[in-house]
Amino acid sequence: MVEDQKSARLDAVFHALSDATRRAMLRSLARSASTVGELAAPFDMSLAAASKHIKVLERAGLVQRTVQGRKHVCRLDARPMHGGMEWIRHYEKFWNERLDALESALAAENAAAKLPTRRRKP
Numbered sequence: 001m002v003e004d005q006k007s008a009r010l011d012a013v014f015h016a017l018s019d020a021t022r023r024a025m026l027r028s029l030a031r032s033a034s035t036v037g038e039l040a041a042p043f044d045m046s047l048a049a050a051s052k053h054i055k056v057l058e059r060a061g062l063v064q065r066t067v068q069g070r071k072h073v074c075r076l077d078a079r080p081m082h083g084g085m086e087w088i089r090h091y092e093k094f095w096n097e098r099l100d101a102l103e104s105a106l107a108a109e110n111a112a113a114k115l116p117t118r119r120r121k122p
Contacts (some may be wrong), residue, residue: 009061010083016060017084021045022053026062029076036072 016022025039039052054074057063061080064074 008085009080010087012060013080013084016056016062017081019053019056022057025050025053025057025074025100026076029063029074030078033073033075036074039074 017026021040024042028034028039028042036047036054037048039054040047043050054063054065057074058065062077064075064077066075
């Protein structure tokens, strides 16, 4: 059950990050908290469309929204990205090990090809 929850959170983070508009919104929020209108302003979209993007970010835990009167203020919470970074690091280590092994095999092959061949005495 815990693994399923962890997987669902990771899926939500990667889903949220899969869209360029949402990534741009997160970059903006990394600079400062913003209202929904401020987040929507750089894009050719309605406030309703921007709100849908923000809801995806909220479900992933990447954005915290507070209501101040009529304003909805959004703040970045980057902590959920840690799980994604752990997942990526696992595969970075995997590929680095494979590439190191390939490099060693190629170096050994090159070294063997450069060795002079011994002639057998008749």
